[in-house]
Amino acid sequence: xxFFDVIYKRRSIRKYKNKPVEWEKVKKIIDSARVAPSAxxxxxxxxxxxxxPEMKERVYKSAxxxxxxxxxxxxxxxxxxxADYVCTNGNIAHQVDIGIAGEHIALSATALGxxxxxxxxxxxxxxxxxxxxxxxxxxxxxxxxxxPDEEPKPKTRKSLDEITVENDxxxxxxxxxx
Numbered sequence: 001x002x003f004f005d006v007i008y009k010r011r012s013i014r015k016y017k018n019k020p021v022e023w024e025k026v027k028k029i030i031d032s033a034r035v036a037p038s039a040x041x042x043x044x045x046x047x048x049x050x051x052x053p054e055m056k057e058r059v060y061k062s063a064x065x066x067x068x069x070x071x072x073x074x075x076x077x078x079x080x081x082x083a084d085y086v087c088t089n090g091n092i093a094h095q096v097d098i099g100i101a102g103e104h105i106a107l108s109a110t111a112l113g114x115x116x117x118x119x120x121x122x123x124x125x126x127x128x129x130x131x132x133x134x135x136x137x138x139x140x141x142x143x144x145x146x147x148p149d150e151e152p153k154p155k156t157r158k159s160l161d162e163i164t165v166e167n168d169x170x171x172x173x174x175x176x177x178x
Contacts (some may be wrong), residue, residue: 006111011154013115014068016146022072025112029145030076032108036101037091042085045101048131050075059129063122063142072117072144077127078102081137098140105143115148 001009013087030047038044050056051074059077060069069075078101087093102118109116119142127139161178165171 001111006107008108010106011152012117013148015150016071017149019147019148020116025114026074029105029108032104033048033101036104038089038097044080044094044097046079046081048069048077048079062126062130063119068144072146076105076143076145077131077139078141079133079137079160080140094138095140102141109145114145117144119144
């Protein structure tokens with residue numbers, strides 16, 4: 001699949017087939033996140049792969065009991081640590097870094113014929129206890145991974161001329177967009 005096809009095809013999947021995901025695919029997804037860029041090349045991440053039904057049940061309860069979390073064969077918790085580096089512009093580095101790596105996860109899953117969904121609706125303290133994550137780390141996201149059992153239609157997106165200006169916030173829409 002062409003790279004841009006993967007980008008345009010990716011959807012948040014919330015319904016999964018009852019079919020296990022091959023470990024080679026899980027490994028490839030994690031490896032794609034591993035090579036994502038990070039601030040000062042700190043690589044401030046750890047990925048917790050969750051497949052145990054009892055663990056998934058506990059994660060599900062901490063994540064607002066969203067049913068698709070139980071249905072997905074694989075969950076990946078993306079943890080940033082240490083959670084102490086702030087970029088010059090004020091961004092918390094591990095959150096940006098995990099954001100980039102998380103998109104690698106979502107796009108890799110799509111390229112491999114799998115579905116994924118970024119989940120941020122969970123109780124941080126409770127989830128840290130469930131996953132034995134240390135206090136100086138931060139769970140940025142959970143991903144559900146599995147074979148899609150739905151094909152969501154594309155969402156309406158803003159046009160390029162609604163989101164792009166030249167040179168500064170008040171700039172004109174570039175001629176090359178029109």
